[in-house]
Amino acid sequence: MVHRTIQICSSYKALHAEFQFIRKISKRNGYTSNFVDSIIQRQLNLKYERPAPVPPTLSTDTVVSKIPCLGKESQVYGKLVTSAVAKQYPLKKVRIVYDVADRIGRNFKNKDAVPDELKAGVVYEATCSQCNNSYIEQSCRHLKTRINEHLSDQKTFLPQPLKMPASNKKKKKNSQNPIPLYNGPITRLRTGKPPSSSIKLYKDDIDELLKQTTIKLKNDQPPVPKSAISKHYIKTHHTFTKNDFSTITPGRVKNIKNIIIFIIDVIQHRTAPL
Ligand SMILES: [Zn+2]
Incomplete structure (x- = not known):
């Protein structure tokens, strides 16, 4: 109670009044005034007395x-x-x-080697299977992650499988007549849900919707190739697969051309990571 009083009271006047109140209540409950005062003193000391300075110990x-x-x-x-x-x-x-x-540990030499694709900070080479052009880069993350990035970037430029005709067919079929969703009365017994209003789609409505979506598609910015592999695809229409990537150990950097490409790539990485 004393501790709470000290914490809550914002002025000495209020604090004094509160102490007096505590003293009164304690007295009524059979506590001696000396005992109550000693508690108040102890709590006040805890609050206002500075802790004794700890002698600086010499750190070992x-x-x-x-x-x-x-x-x-x-x-x-x-x-x-x-x-x-x-x-x-x-x-x-x-x-x-x-x-x-x-x-x-020296007797256990057959420790599993880290698979290439889970290595980080490796220099890797992507060789086009169609024209043998190769791109050398260094990845600071797992090689697998980087390869997936390359391939997913390339995917954005690949011709998308057309799903539109199928959906068009459906819509055409539906557009002959207003769509009869359900002719009978909709009861909660049938649906288990509160009755909902059926939406009737007409051909004109669908055409309007299609127009809107095509306009939206046109407004989209054309994707920018982030990966050298995507750029290669745009130039040549050659695609890379997972199998076209391989790691390069320093001994495998075959000729000066590769080294130069590698250095250029590293410099580019520092300024603008692909
Ligand atoms: Zn190629």
Whole structure:
């Protein structure tokens, strides 16, 4: 209660009045005034007394020392180093780590290699299967992610499979007559839903809708090729597939031309990432 009073009261006058009220109530409940005052004092001290300054402690820091493990000699050496440092530099702590040359891991050489497509920061090459033009780039992300980006960008330029004729047919069929959605009375018993009004579409309406959509399509900005592969497709109509990508290890950069292309690409990456 005292703590809450201190927190809530905004003026000393209000605080004093509240303390007086607490004293009165406590007295009625059988508490001695000394006890109540001591609590008030303690709470006030907590609020207004500054915490005692903590004497600055000298921070020690630990130095890790690696020693080859050669049996007892190493242990003796470690102890000597520790005691010598403790004498000379009391604030430094030395932790001796006995290092073993033969680790368990050395016996397990058949660790699974990371598959190429899950490697990051690799230099990769995309070779066109039709004209053998190749593009070399470096990806800082997983190769798989980058390849998918290339292919999805290329996809935006590929001729889209036309779904329109099928939907047109449907609409034509419907446009002969107003669409009889349901002729009988719509009851909740039949639908399980509140009755809804049926919409009748006429041929003119559909034509109008189609016009609007075509205008909208025309207003859309033509997509800009982001990937070198898309640019290649626009130029030559050659498409790349997932299999046309391969990683390049430094030893595989065959000729100077490739290196130059690679350097140019890296520079371009720095200024404007593809
Ligand atoms: Zn090509």
